[in-house]
Amino acid sequence: MLIFILMIFSPYVYSKNKIEIISLTGLVITKSNDKDIIDICKKWNLSKEDVNNIFNISREYDYSPYSSFYQTPCDINGKVKINNEIWDFYINGGGVITLKSNNIEKFLGCESKKCETFFILPFDGMNP
Template sequence: MLINFFFCSNSYSEEKIEIININKPIYIGTNQSDKVLITACNHWVLNSRDIIDIFNLSIKHDDYGEINRMYYWLPCEIRGRLMYDGIEWSFVINAAATAMWMSNDKEIYWGCNKKACDNFFLLPYDGMR
């Protein structure tokens, strides 16, 4: 599954991204009695086009602390791999509107806080209200 798209960075240059693979969602929580969340997680689906849209809509954050202060977290995530600017990255998309790219010792944090992001996540961004 290889999909290309153009990604506008903060400097407005277009860079090519290739989605290499997407894994099924996984519930990573310790509370196995939360059947509603486990079921929702297992039925959460993002395809390549959705992931492209998520990264196009998301903003970069400097560190995980920013993500932790501004967004919720759910024990449900979708993992995969992508190629960006000639570098292969692993990605994790959390069901609460955040994502992270990892490659070697580098990490990039993303938050999807626009209204257009809402349909992609189990818990959309609400400013932690």
């Protein structure tokens, strides 16, 4: 029973997969009236190594976790191979990662303290 609980609640569940970052397409900024966050977005950058670390410390959700994470008007996009499947990824500055492949969508969230250096708005469960 304890092993089952640890598997369910481990923040590193996704790290068991074989992950290879194929490419970083770049930064995409959506229109926003918040000039300050746009300025921060323009400076946000992730390397392939950063993206690999994010995938390894994020956890997979069975649903879209957007209500638990802050959203920014910027994403870093690219392609990743996970267990020999190619996925498009969209990493939002608030810590949510969306994966898309062949009409399938998966969601990851980076909740760990280790994630804070990678994101504009680190995870706090949307607590003020």
